Amino acid sequence: MRTLPALPLEERIEQIRAEIEAVIDARVKLVASESLGVPPGVIRNLLTARAPACPCTQYLELSAKR
Numbered sequence: 001m002r003t004l005p006a007l008p009l010e011e012r013i014e015q016i017r018a019e020i021e022a023v024i025d026a027r028v029k030l031v032a033s034e035s036l037g038v039p040p041g042v043i044r045n046l047l048t049a050r051a052p053a054c055p056c057t058q059y060l061e062l063s064a065k066r
Contacts, residue, residue: 020059027062037042 007015028044035043051057 017055020055024055024059024062 003040004013024044024047027047028040031047032038032040048058049063050061
């Protein structure tokens with residue numbers, strides 16, 4: 001059986017970060033629908049404030065709150 005070569009690390013990181021952004025965006029949209037009048041940017045900042053520098057940690061923090 002022939003296996004495909006793995007993507008370079010840089011590409012995998014970019015894909016994972018894009019998936020994380022989509023998860024965060026979906027959570028922001030959900031919270032915004034329940035918090036009328038609160039700007040999405042404020043909601044995003046509140047959701048990701050515990051790990052502002054690292055999208056991976058932001059994802060782990062959000063996924064733990066489900």
